[in-house]
Amino acid sequence: MSFNNLTLIEPILKALSNEGYTKPTPIQEQAIPVILQHRDLLGCAQTGTGKTAAFAIPILQLMHETRQAAPPTDRRNIKALILTPTRELAIQIEESFKAYGKYVDLKHLVIYGGVSQYNQVSTLRRGVDILVATPGRLLDLMNQRHISLQDIKYFVLDEADRMLDMGFVQDVKRIIAKLPVKKQTLFFSATMPPEIKQLANILLNDPVKVEVTPPSSTVDLIQQSLYYVDKMSKRSLLIHVLSDTTIETALVFTRTKHGADKIAKDLNRSGLRAEAIHGNKSQNARQAALHNFKTRKTRILVATDIAARGIDIDDLTHVLNYDLPNIPESYVHRIGRTGRAGASGVAISFCDYEEKMYLKDIERLIGKMIPVIKDHPYDVPLMHNTPQPAKAAGAPANSGRRPGAGKRYGRSFAQRA
Ligand code: AMP
Numbered sequence: 001m002s003f004n005n006l007t008l009i010e011p012i013l014k015a016l017s018n019e020g021y022t023k024p025t026p027i028q029e030q031a032i033p034v035i036l037q038h039r040d041l042l043g044c045a046q047t048g049t050g051k052t053a054a055f056a057i058p059i060l061q062l063m064h065e066t067r068q069a070a071p072p073t074d075r076r077n078i079k080a081l082i083l084t085p086t087r088e089l090a091i092q093i094e095e096s097f098k099a100y101g102k103y104v105d106l107k108h109l110v111i112y113g114g115v116s117q118y119n120q121v122s123t124l125r126r127g128v129d130i131l132v133a134t135p136g137r138l139l140d141l142m143n144q145r146h147i148s149l150q151d152i153k154y155f156v157l158d159e160a161d162r163m164l165d166m167g168f169v170q171d172v173k174r175i176i177a178k179l180p181v182k183k184q185t186l187f188f189s190a191t192m193p194p195e196i197k198q199l200a201n202i203l204l205n206d207p208v209k210v211e212v213t214p215p216s217s218t219v220d221l222i223q224q225s226l227y228y229v230d231k232m233s234k235r236s237l238l239i240h241v242l243s244d245t246t247i248e249t250a251l252v253f254t255r256t257k258h259g260a261d262k263i264a265k266d267l268n269r270s271g272l273r274a275e276a277i278h279g280n281k282s283q284n285a286r287q288a289a290l291h292n293f294k295t296r297k298t299r300i301l302v303a304t305d306i307a308a309r310g311i312d313i314d315d316l317t318h319v320l321n322y323d324l325p326n327i328p329e330s331y332v333h334r335i336g337r338t339g340r341a342g343a344s345g346v347a348i349s350f351c352d353y354e355e356k357m358y359l360k361d362i363e364r365l366i367g368k369m370i371p372v373i374k375d376h377p378y379d380v381p382l383m384h385n386t387p388q389p390a391k392a393a394g395a396p397a398n399s400g401r402r403p404g405a406g407k408r409y410g411r412s413f414a415q416r417a
Contacts, residue, residue, distance in 0.1 A: 006036075036061065078152065080154040114283040139174060160187060279306055324359060
């Protein structure tokens with residue numbers, strides 16, 4: 001299948017060719033024709049599957065065609081709204097609209113909090129067709145009457161399950177209440193917990209459901225490995241692993257913001273240039289760190305799950321889980337930062353005694369055991385065959401898993417030999 005089979009218009013095909021895209025990803029193949037037929041869509045897909053282009057391309061095409069048929073006489077008004085949970089995702093989505101919409105005359109803007117609203121408001125005043133927003137800033141500017149949603153024809157709710165995780169569902173509902181009844185809605189979520197299913201039922205009108213590969217197969221291309229280590233030795237192991245100069249770029253995940261800062265500091269002290277991004281840093285500091293990483297000025301970026309959510313870095317070679325996440329889907333999201341759009345990548349995870357229970361959940365979700373590296377100076381041989389603890393200190397009673405997480409594979413694993 002090529003993009004030519006998707007009845008796309010010339011200006012879009014040209015932009016895709018500029019981007020070096022030769023064929024659509026599975027979600028694009030399924031979603032683009034449905035959206036072009038003006039149908040609502042329920043997409044079960046996560047970042048890394050090409051889902052941004054799956055909604056951006058047909059929205060651009062439909063809006064361009066409408067504009068060609070009846071050129072507007074007055075100021076542009078917002079006709080497409082894309083709501084996404086994080087600033088990083090919002091910025092990347094707008095960059096996608098910019099790239100795929102290079103040859104069509106549509107204006108887009110991204111708005112998010114943590115920065116002055118001045119520039120955002122002056123661009124809004126000049127007229128915008130497509131608005132990409134995070135919920136907080138959007139509500140804020142709506143309340144100040146800088147934004148009206150009354151002309152919205154296309155509404156995309158991106159990463160709905162993350163909106164729930166991050167406590168944005170009430171904000172999202174407030175925004176939805178201001179949207180016109182008649183519109184085309186595209187709803188994306190990697191998982192479908194009950195609250196999200198309910199939201200989808202309210203929002204969508206006879207949707208077409210599009211589901212791409214469950215998380216386990218998305219990660220099949222990624223070479224995964226596991227290092228058992230004592231909590232106290234993790235820092236030394238990290239320095240040991242990252243001293244390997246064949247690692248071109250590494251995104252290191254930590255559970256806490258404080259941990260991210262501390263690790264970046266320690267790495268720098270050991271002569272390994274690293275920067276940290278997390279929610280406590282200013283938007284400018286985060287963008288600067290991300291830019292340095294993308295342009296390979298820094299080799300190592302240390303991030304928390306939320307800050308790194310959806311970060312789109314071409315050619316990221318290594319993902320390192322300094323801490324194992326307590327939500328198994330987060331493991332899949334994390335390692336999906338590498339191995340993007342079919343490329344291979346490497347994911348290395350550290351596991352201390354208390355994290356063995358998380359490891360079990362992760363392995364159940366991905367449907368396989370992660371190969372263990374024994375040959376390293378901080379190995380803990382005892383951990384190779386000790387059962388995981390009944391409950392890790394400070395862990396939530398259900399180990400943070402959502403209901404049903406990991407159950408879909410229904411397999412149990414023999415204890416690691
Ligand atoms: P997303 O899932 O939207 O975050 O996209 C993941 C990555 O895949 C991004 O770096 C896109 O630029 C890239 N991508 C999306 N669609 C294609 C395609 N058809 N061919 C090659 N790369 C793509």
